[in-house]
Amino acid sequence: xxxxxxxxxxxxxxxxxxxxxxxxxxxxxxxxxxxxxxxxxxxxxxxxxxxxxxxxxxxxxxxxxxxxxxxxxxxxxxxxxxxxxxxxxxxxxxxxxxxxxxxxxxxxxxxxxxxxxxxxxxxxxxxxxxxxxxxxxxxxxxxxxxxxxxxxxxxxxxxxxxxxxxxxxxxxxxxxxxxxxxxxxxxxxxxxxxxxxxxxxxxxxxxxxxxxxxxxxxxxxxxxxxxxxxxxxxxxxxxxxxxxxxxxxxxxxxxxxxxxxxxxxxxxxxxxxxxxxxxxxxxxxxxxxxxxxxxxxxxxxxxxxxxxxxxxxxxxxxxxxxxxxxxxxxxxxxxxxxxxxxxxxxxxxxxxxxxxxxxxxxxxxxxxxxxxxxxxxxxxxxxxxxxxxxxxxxxxxxxxxxxxxxxxxxxxxxxxxxxxxxxxxxxxxxxxxxxxxxxxxxxxxxxxxxxxxxxxxxxxxxxxxxxxxxxxxxxxxxxxxxxxxxxxxxxx
Amino acid sequence: xxxxxxxxxxxxxxxxxxxxxxxxxxxxxxxxxxxxxxxxxxxxxxxxxxxxxxxxxxxxxxxxxxxxxxxxxxxxxxxxxxxxxxxxxxxxxxxxxxxxxxxxxxxxxxxxxxxxxxxxxxxxxxxxxxxxxxxxxxxxxxxxxxxxxxxxxxxxxxxxxxxxxxxxxxxxxxxxxxxxxxxxxxxxxxxxxxxxxxxxxxxxxxxxxxx
Numbered sequence: 001x002x003x004x005x006x007x008x009x010x011x012x013x014x015x016x017x018x019x020x021x022x023x024x025x026x027x028x029x030x031x032x033x034x035x036x037x038x039x040x041x042x043x044x045x046x047x048x049x050x051x052x053x054x055x056x057x058x059x060x061x062x063x064x065x066x067x068x069x070x071x072x073x074x075x076x077x078x079x080x081x082x083x084x085x086x087x088x089x090x091x092x093x094x095x096x097x098x099x100x101x102x103x104x105x106x107x108x109x110x111x112x113x114x115x116x117x118x119x120x121x122x123x124x125x126x127x128x129x130x131x132x133x134x135x136x137x138x139x140x141x142x143x144x145x146x147x148x149x150x151x152x153x154x155x156x157x158x159x160x161x162x163x164x165x166x167x168x169x170x171x172x173x174x175x176x177x178x179x180x181x182x183x184x185x186x187x188x189x190x191x192x193x194x195x196x197x198x199x200x201x202x203x204x205x206x207x208x209x210x211x212x213x214x215x216x217x218x219x220x221x222x223x224x225x226x227x228x229x230x231x232x233x234x235x236x237x238x239x240x241x242x243x244x245x246x247x248x249x250x251x252x253x254x255x256x257x258x259x260x261x262x263x264x265x266x267x268x269x270x271x272x273x274x275x276x277x278x279x280x281x282x283x284x285x286x287x288x289x290x291x292x293x294x295x296x297x298x299x300x301x302x303x304x305x306x307x308x309x310x311x312x313x314x315x316x317x318x319x320x321x322x323x324x325x326x327x328x329x330x331x332x333x334x335x336x337x338x339x340x341x342x343x344x345x346x347x348x349x350x351x352x353x354x355x356x357x358x359x360x361x362x363x364x365x366x367x368x369x370x371x372x373x374x375x376x377x378x379x380x381x382x383x384x385x386x387x388x389x390x391x392x393x394x395x396x397x398x399x400x401x402x403x404x405x406x407x408x409x410x411x412x413x414x415x416x417x418x419x420x421x422x423x424x425x426x427x428x429x430x431x432x433x434x435x436x437x438x439x440x441x442x443x444x445x446x447x448x449x450x451x452x453x454x455x456x457x458x459x460x461x462x463x464x465x466x467x468x469x470x471x472x473x474x475x476x477x478x479x480x481x482x483x484x485x486x487x488x489x490x491x492x
Numbered sequence: 493x494x495x496x497x498x499x500x501x502x503x504x505x506x507x508x509x510x511x512x513x514x515x516x517x518x519x520x521x522x523x524x525x526x527x528x529x530x531x532x533x534x535x536x537x538x539x540x541x542x543x544x545x546x547x548x549x550x551x552x553x554x555x556x557x558x559x560x561x562x563x564x565x566x567x568x569x570x571x572x573x574x575x576x577x578x579x580x581x582x583x584x585x586x587x588x589x590x591x592x593x594x595x596x597x598x599x600x601x602x603x604x605x606x607x608x609x610x611x612x613x614x615x616x617x618x619x620x621x622x623x624x625x626x627x628x629x630x631x632x633x634x635x636x637x638x639x640x641x642x643x644x645x646x647x648x649x650x651x652x653x654x655x656x657x658x659x660x661x662x663x664x665x666x667x668x669x670x671x672x673x674x675x676x677x678x679x680x681x682x683x684x685x686x687x688x689x690x691x692x693x694x695x696x697x698x699x700x701x702x703x
Contacts (some may be wrong), residue, residue: 031683051521058517065513068503082668087496139689140680156680163681189681193689200690205599205638219651221665231637231676231691238633239599249499256665260657261521271679274540274618275656278691279671280633287670288595300495304502310510407502 008340012367015334024335027162037324038272039379045274046264056261057383060317063219063252064307070219070252071298081284081303083294088246089405090301091290095126097297098211098244102132105242112425113226113233114138115213116320117246117299119151119342120355123211134211135177137232139196146173152344155270155322156284160335163187200232208292210236214247216320217261217296220255223283227266227276237280243291250307250316262319265381269321302355308404311392315350317382322347324376324386330369339344339369346376350389356398357405364415366480367393378405398422420459442476449474497614511534514520524654525618533617536646538699540620544674545687546695553581555699556645560609561586563643563696569606577628578609582645593631608692609643610636613669615652615697616659620674622646622697623659625667642692644672648699 003282008014018024043049063070075085088094102110110127112118112134124134124145143158145152147169155297158166167187174181179199185191212233216225224245227231237243253259267276285294307313325331325345336344340362341352349370353363367390376386395404398421400414414422424426431438448473456464475483493501528536538548551559562585564572571589583590591597591605611629612622622644624630634640646652653659663669676691687693 027682035679035683046522046525048521048525051518055517055519055521055558058515061515062513062517065507065510067507068500071503086579087499089495089498093495137690138680139678143680156683158680159683166681170507189684190688192681193678193686199691204690205603218665223665230678230680230689232689234633234637234670235690238637250504256660257657260660263656263660270687273544273673273685275616275621275671275673277544277673277675277677279669281665281669281671283666283668286626289626289668290634298499299500300502304506307503308506313506314574404506407498407505444702458540 008360008362011340011369012032012365013336014340014362015330015369018335018338019333021110021335023162024160025333027160028335029331030162031156031159032326032332035272037325039269039323042268042272042274046268049265052261052265053381053383055395056265056319056381057317059253059261060257060382061314064250064313064316067249067252067307070254070478071249074217074221074252074296077220078284078296079222081222083222083284083296086295086297088297088299088301094121094246094297094299094301095123096256098123098246099127099130101242101244102127102209102222103130105209107132109133109135109207110209110211111135111137111203111207111236111240112141113139113210113212113228113236114153114157115211115246116141117213117248118211121246121299121301122245131442135200136200136476137200137204138228139193139232139238141231142200143169146170146177150337151342153322153325154320154343154345154347155325160361161336163189163192166192170195170199178202184390198237201286204232204235204239207236207240209242209244210240212236212243212245214245214251215266216259217247217252218256218259219252221283223256225259226280227263228279229271229277231278234278234280237282238290240291240312242293244295244297246297246299248301249303250318252434264320266319269323269381270317279448302357305357305404305409306351306354309354312350312354312389314384315347315354315389317384318347318351318383319382320347321381323379323381327375327379328370329373330371334369337485339365339366346370346386346390347384350386350393353393353397358393358412358415364397367391367394367397438477439476443477446476455489462481493525522655528617528654530649533654534652534699537615537617537620537652540617540679541622541674541697542620544677545619546620546674546697549696549698549700551670551698552701556582556698557585559698560643561588564588564607567607567641567694571605571607571640571688573602573605573608573631575610575629575635577647578598578611579629579632582609590651599634599638602634605639607641607643608635608639609636609645611645611647611653614653614659614662615646615648616656617652618655621659622672623654623663624670624672625663627667633668635675636670636672637691640692641646641694641696642672643696643698645698645700665670
């Protein structure tokens with residue numbers, strides 16, 4: 001993945017700082033609660049939600065099980081329809097392919113549809129380094145780009161900004177990038193949307209190259225699908241002469257019919273709408289309608305490594321709706337930046353450590369960025385059992401073991417930071433298999449309970465810093481049981 | 493080894509030990525939600541279009557030209573984009589300058605046109621969606637995007653289906669499709685929906701009864 005977030009502190013450190021930011025917490029609370037209620041309503045409107053969710057899960061599992069076959073099929077269909085297919089094993093290769101394609105057009109400007117894949121590979125930075133300016137055209141991406149900020153949500157990258165902050169960013173920065181914000185701009189959302197419309201229109205009208213991702217790619221027909229709201233997607237997909245789409249290999253669905261599931265579950269899960277305002281589908285190129293040249297860059301960048309993990313591969317079912325973020329109590333309080341990745345929230349906590357490996361401090365800490373409450377699993381429209389994968393990844397971090405990195409099997413060593421935890425577990429195992437020692441230990445603990453500290457010393461301090469130590473009872477359970485025969489004597 | 497072979501090889505190795513694919517894809521979800529008469533389906537389409545802030549009008553073939561002329565007048569439209577295969581009758585009552593949809597037009601030229609009138613391929617009642625497929629009476633994708641005012645004519649009940657699954661069945665994936673559910677909108681400011689960003693800010697849908 002991109003180097004944008006290298007050197008991020010572990011999740012807990014970043015979250016501790018974020019939690020202290022009251023504006024951020026207010027913004028996130030307001031936004032996530034608004035969307036939560038709306039989503040619940042949009043989902044109850046369809047009586048067959050459970051069946052749609054199960055079908056979505058199975059379609060994705062089936063596709064992943066035969067991914068090689070469907071990739072080849074997709075390549076054939078796209079090529080037959082006039083598109084050119086490129087394959088990129090990692091971020092650098094994808095950036096290189098796109099940069100060369102843009103250079104071949106002779107252009108130094110591109111307009112972009114919001115795309116997680118191009119965020120993930122750091123495409124904008126790679127293009128900038130080659131003298132090509134990439135303009136984000138999604139409203140929230142524009143807010144992030146103008147504010148020299150980082151995205152904090154999959155669907156609404158500027159969710160951490162409130163309307164007042166957005167007004168200030170527009171008023172201050174728009175003139176640097178093109179058409180300035182209108183005089184006397186207020187913080188009304190309608191006026192802010194209007195300012196973005198005016199600012200971006202000149203860029204759309206002169207754009208010769210558009211760059212997008214895709215929500216779905218249909219293997220049998222070679223059709224790509226982009227789901228959006230604002231019309232910026234349509235602008236980028238139809239006005240330029242050249243269109244380059246960078247899409248993760250897991251975005252395939254086998255058949256045209258399969259879209260009937262996801263075009264029902266995605267809008268309701270993400271923006272809580274019956275249907276999003278605009279959905280564009282295109283199959284290769286169309287004579288005299290839209291771009292005359294279409295390039296599809298198929299991106300691996302850790303996806304095949306994720307696919308190799310039996311438990312973790314279900315993360316590849318994700319359709320990027322962001323329902324799990326909106327419902328997560330940890331995300332709501334810590335915000336998206338603490339996750340140190342373009343994929344924040346519960347899905348990010350299982351996706352980033354798999355795409356990037358658990359080598360860095362932030363990636364090793366992400367499986368712990370959860371209370372395992374399970375709300376994310378409940379709302380997921382493709383039934384990804386996020387808590388299951390989190391626990392699986394925690395195990396990997398603590399115990400190490402075999403994983404696949406860049407297509408090769410490697411054996412991970414147990415993480416360093418968990419030495420105290422492992423020592424405690426070893427001690428517990430010994431005590432639980434030595435009944436006499438356990439009994440003596442429990443009695444000592446009960447008798448000395450008045451003197452117990454409220455926090456642990458030494459390496460245990462971090463653990464008890466966020467938890468209350470459990471109170472030790474006056475009498476160990478096993479003694480009480482023997483004395484009263486389990487309360488049968490009426491002694492409680 | 494090129495990247496294509498590398499990626500396909502990685503996929504095959506990753507799946508080498510995966511269990512055989514035994515769970516069939518069960519499509520036991522509904523083909524449509526609820527039972528409705530044809531008239532009720534059309535009514536639902538009108539309701540859902542209006543719910544997402546499209547302006548809905550109803551007329552018959554005889555009333556259509558006058559209705560379109562009136563809508564263009566109300567809007568103060570100076571010019572109107574016309575797809576090559578649009579029924580000429582539809583614009584018979586208006587004197588607004590017509591601009592033909594041509595491949596050579598630049599985006600800037602399209603930006604100076606006030607309105608566009610098109611037919612559609614299919615309309616989906618449950619979601620309040622109209623779908624354009626680039627047929628001659630709908631024109632190139634960009635003509636319904638750049639002008640700020642789109643008038644779309646739906647023939648009812650012939651072009652109306654209940655649900656997304658039924659809509660997909662009627663559509664040809666080889667054609668470039670645009671699904672439109674209300675005027676352009678955004679939820680990017682505090683996750684609150686605001687209508688009117690880059691696409692046409694006014695969407696008028698005319699439901700024309702078939703005789």
